[in-house]
Every structure is written in structure tokens, then in C-alpha cells.
Amino acid sequence: MTSRLELARVDLRGRTPSVAELRSALPRGGVDVDSVLHHVRPVVEAIRERGVAAALEYGQRFDNVTPATVRVPESELETALAQLDPAVRAALEESIARARKVHADQRRTDTTTEVVAGGTVTERWVPVERVGLYVPGGNAVYPSSVVMNVVPAQTAGVGSLVVASPPQEQFGGLPHPTVLAAARLLGVDEVWAVGGAQGIALLSYGGVDTDGTEIEPVDLITGPGNIYVTAAKRLCRGLVGIDAEAGPTEIAILADASADPVHVAADLISQAEHDVLAASVLVTDSAELADAVDTALTAQMAVVRHAERVSEALRGKQSGTVLVDDIAQGLRVVNAYAAEHLEIQTADASTVAAEVRSAGAVFVGPYAPVSLGDYCAGSNHVLPTAGCARHSSGLSVQTFLRGIHVVEYSETALKDVAGHVVALAEAEDLPAHGQAVRARFEALS
CATH class of the missing domain: 3.40.50.1980 (Nitrogenase molybdenum iron protein domain)
Structure with missing residues (x-):
């Protein structure tokens, strides 16, 4: 008989932790x-x-x-x-x-x-x-x-x-x-x-x-x-x-009582399948859903092919359930966590998703699981991990382009701004910078 699999819990109900406190309290693994x-x-x-x-x-x-x-x-x-x-x-x-x-x-x-x-500045993408x-x-x-x-x-x-x-x-x-x-x-x-x-x-x-x-x-x-x-x-x-220093994969799911616990459990397992260090995190305002997800995890583990790997990932310190007072607090949590993959499984998923500020990719509603993005959504699955979605983006065409500024000024346009260039050069104690402009308009002694 399969032993019950219960995700570790972090209970934030009745609390208003700071961003710094959230970052330290939330499940997080990673590698050194x-x-x-x-x-x-x-x-x-x-x-x-x-x-x-x-x-x-x-x-x-x-x-x-x-x-x-x-x-x-x-x-x-x-x-x-x-x-x-x-x-x-x-x-x-x-x-x-x-x-x-x-x-x-x-x-x-x-x-x-x-x-x-x-005077023009052109940004060329090369x-x-x-x-x-x-x-x-x-x-x-x-x-x-x-x-x-x-x-x-x-x-x-x-x-x-x-x-x-x-x-x-x-x-x-x-x-x-x-x-x-x-x-x-x-x-x-x-x-x-x-x-x-x-x-x-x-x-x-x-x-x-x-x-x-x-x-x-x-x-x-x-x-x-x-x-x-x-x-x-x-x-x-x-x-x-x-592109980035990628760490183990991670999924966070923000869900309310309307979510199907079978779907949630399946999606948590799907990412845990990658690696024993993979992170699977549920954020919910429903303790009943959290209990139901644990039950669904236990049932599904009985037929998971890579059960040992998945079990180790789900039981690791990087995985768990975070209980919150409401979805507004849940949004604060997921924005602080900045997951590689974030699923929104709530009654008003599109509205909630619009409030997400930190995630590698956001999957909205019950029919947009992360595995769709892994293969056939059209989006890119090479995404920032370990909280880097707070400041970085996933792989895109932009990754392979460089912006080059091309500056073109006429004699008149340079002459009109020459005084400002000289003043700033003197302020920075870089007089040769100013002289490089003066030399174009003043006879050299």
C-alpha cells in the first residue's frame, strides 16, 4: 500500500510578512x-x-x-x-x-x-x-x-x-x-x-x-x-x-477552492519528474484544496513511472504548500517567489494572472498546464529559475540580438550642443573630452 504523500506546509494566514520574510519562508531548493x-x-x-x-x-x-x-x-x-x-x-x-x-x-x-x-540616433538590432x-x-x-x-x-x-x-x-x-x-x-x-x-x-x-x-x-x-x-x-x-545560470526546474500553482485537485496534483508531479531537486509549490487560500491535493498526489504516485525521483522531489525542502488568507495575499507570495512556471487555477484566472509581476511564464486556467508550454504552446520553455524571474526573462529572439546605437550629427547640430558637452566634460574633470569637440570649431594654436 502506498504511504500518504503530504506536502510540507507553510502557513501564512493571519500574517503580513515583508518581501524579505517571504523570500526566506517560502520553499526553495537550488544548487550551490x-x-x-x-x-x-x-x-x-x-x-x-x-x-x-x-x-x-x-x-x-x-x-x-x-x-x-x-x-x-x-x-x-x-x-x-x-x-x-x-x-x-x-x-x-x-x-x-x-x-x-x-x-x-x-x-x-x-x-x-x-x-x-x-542629429539622429538609430538603434540597430544585429x-x-x-x-x-x-x-x-x-x-x-x-x-x-x-x-x-x-x-x-x-x-x-x-x-x-x-x-x-x-x-x-x-x-x-x-x-x-x-x-x-x-x-x-x-x-x-x-x-x-x-x-x-x-x-x-x-x-x-x-x-x-x-x-x-x-x-x-x-x-x-x-x-x-x-x-x-x-x-x-x-x-x-x-x-x-x-543566457542564464539555470537551476533545477520549478512550478508554483496559485489555486483557490474552484481548482480541481487532480489537475493540481498531476501538474506538481509533472515538474517533479524532471529531477530530485525540482521544486513543486502550491499556494492556496483553501486548506480543503490542500488536503485534497495531498490525497490526489498519493493516489497518482501509485502509477507514476519515476515514482522514486518524484517522491524525493515532492518531499524535499524545495517543495510544499503555502496557505494564505486570500488570493491577493497569494499574489504577493507568488510574486516574491518568482517561479520559473506559474499556473493560475482560480475562479477568475485571467484577472488574477494580469496581476502577476514575477514569473518566467504564466499558465492561465485549467487547460493551460505547464507541460503544454514544454512542448506545443508556442512559448519558450527555457526560463529563469531560482527567483531570477524577478529580473530576467526567458529565452526569446531578443536573446540573440544586440542593440547598437548609431549616432549621426551634422556640423550645425554638434555646434549647437558643443557648450553642453564641454561643460559636462569639465564637471567630470575630463577636459580632453571637451577638447575633442572644440577642435572641430576652433583653430588649433
Whole structure:
């Protein structure tokens, strides 16, 4: 008989905690990236010094396999696509089509502002030249992450892109065939069989493949990974850009008595399925719903495939139920928590969702579960974790664009403002700045 699974509870009823108190009181897990930096730094340094050879050595140590070349032959991409299950292919095609539709509307246009007559500032949006898109292995296979990384990069118009994913011993040193098939379906022709910290480092430094082919470094790396991948991104940041230091996945559900406890339980389990460190948090003003969700969790755990992993995640300190006085207080809680994924399952879900200020993505009503966003909503599932949604956004076309200001002033326009430039330069004790303007209008002695 399955033992009852009860989420740990935080009772905020009758209290008005400050934002700081909320942040400390709410369930939160996460990982300590600093704790593994000393393990990862030698890996990064080895790849910087010895390139592909070092990456393959670490791959053998961590993945128990050494691919013949880092770059996957295009013939293998074609084979993987040809052998892809038709149902999976159809699902990926639909996911790609919806993602392309949403991301196409994120394109930026250049804007020119006439500051004064003869003086303009144009903001040009220029795509990153070369990007590395990391797709993890581990507990699951993530062709959906190929879609979520590649579509916005392609839509932004990046010059070139490479997908990197760990080699798999069971597939002869190639990444998982479904990952290869997804890449080919998207028109990607460059995939590297390298993962982990060594994969991030190789994307950053490049090198020469075992067949003598140059593999070029990238300018920006995106995509989630484990703590070692995150540590490598931290160490390589500056040499390359990164999207974020992603942590374990998380879901928060703001629900009232109108929510279906079976739906709520299923959605909490869906994210706990990712990782023992995944966070599943229910915020509700109904103790009766909280009890019913615990009952539904217990019932559903009897048929969950990855029950041990899910149970550990749900029982961890990062998961739990937060009881609040009302939905208004619940909104304060979820805005302080800033979940990667936030579901609103209340009687007036659209109105409540409009009050959300901090979340990676918001899923509104009973028929918009997080798993829809993972695959086929059209939204992007590479989202900020660990409270970073308070200040950061998920992956989008904008991630792969750079805004460049182009300043163009006529002689008259510069002359009109020259006095102000000189005054500010003198105020900052940078007289040469002012002289750079004076020199255009005054004869040099």
C-alpha cells in the first residue's frame, strides 16, 4: 500500500510578512554552483589549452564513450530523421510550427530618433554571429530543448549555430537520435557530440577536430544543464555570453477552492519528474484544496513511472504548500517567489494572472498546464529559475540580438550642443573630452 504523500506546509494566514520574510519562508531548493567550481575549473582550463583532445578525454571519463569526431556527420543526422517515429516527428513538426509563429512576432525593427535637426540616433538590432545551443542528456531526452533554442536563434538571423549534446554510449558515441532528428528537422547541420562542462568549454574555445577540421568557437551559449554545465557557463562568461545560470526546474500553482485537485496534483508531479531537486509549490487560500491535493498526489504516485525521483522531489525542502488568507495575499507570495512556471487555477484566472509581476511564464486556467508550454504552446520553455524571474526573462529572439546605437550629427547640430558637452566634460574633470569637440570649431594654436 502506498504511504500518504503530504506536502510540507507553510502557513501564512493571519500574517503580513515583508518581501524579505517571504523570500526566506517560502520553499526553495537550488544548487550551490560555487561548491563545484574547483572541480570544473581544471576542465575548462584543459580545454582552453588542449581543445578537442581534452574534451574527448573528459567525455570518456564522464560519459564512458569517445566519439570518432566531435562534429556529428551529416549522414547521421539524416539517418536519425529517417528513422524517427512518425508520431514523434509529427509532434515535433507541430511544436516547431507553433514556436516559429510566436517567435516571429518577437522580431525587432530598427528605430531612428531625430533628437534635433541634423542629429539622429538609430538603434540597430544585429544578430549574434555564432551561437552554441546546449541540449542536456541525463534523466531524459530533450528534443523539445532543441526546438526551444534553435527556433529563436534562427528567427533572429544568427550567422551560424551549433547544437551540442552529450554523446551516448548506447548510441556509439552519438547524441540521442531523437535530438539529432530534431536538429535535422530544424535544418541544423552542425551538431557536436560533447556535453557537460567540457562541452561548454569547447563551445567557448573551439579547436581542431580529430579529422583535422576546425571547429569554431561561439559568441553566445544558451540552454539549460546540470550544476557542472552551469559552473562552466559561469567560468566562461565574458569570453562568451550566456543566457542564464539555470537551476533545477520549478512550478508554483496559485489555486483557490474552484481548482480541481487532480489537475493540481498531476501538474506538481509533472515538474517533479524532471529531477530530485525540482521544486513543486502550491499556494492556496483553501486548506480543503490542500488536503485534497495531498490525497490526489498519493493516489497518482501509485502509477507514476519515476515514482522514486518524484517522491524525493515532492518531499524535499524545495517543495510544499503555502496557505494564505486570500488570493491577493497569494499574489504577493507568488510574486516574491518568482517561479520559473506559474499556473493560475482560480475562479477568475485571467484577472488574477494580469496581476502577476514575477514569473518566467504564466499558465492561465485549467487547460493551460505547464507541460503544454514544454512542448506545443508556442512559448519558450527555457526560463529563469531560482527567483531570477524577478529580473530576467526567458529565452526569446531578443536573446540573440544586440542593440547598437548609431549616432549621426551634422556640423550645425554638434555646434549647437558643443557648450553642453564641454561643460559636462569639465564637471567630470575630463577636459580632453571637451577638447575633442572644440577642435572641430576652433583653430588649433
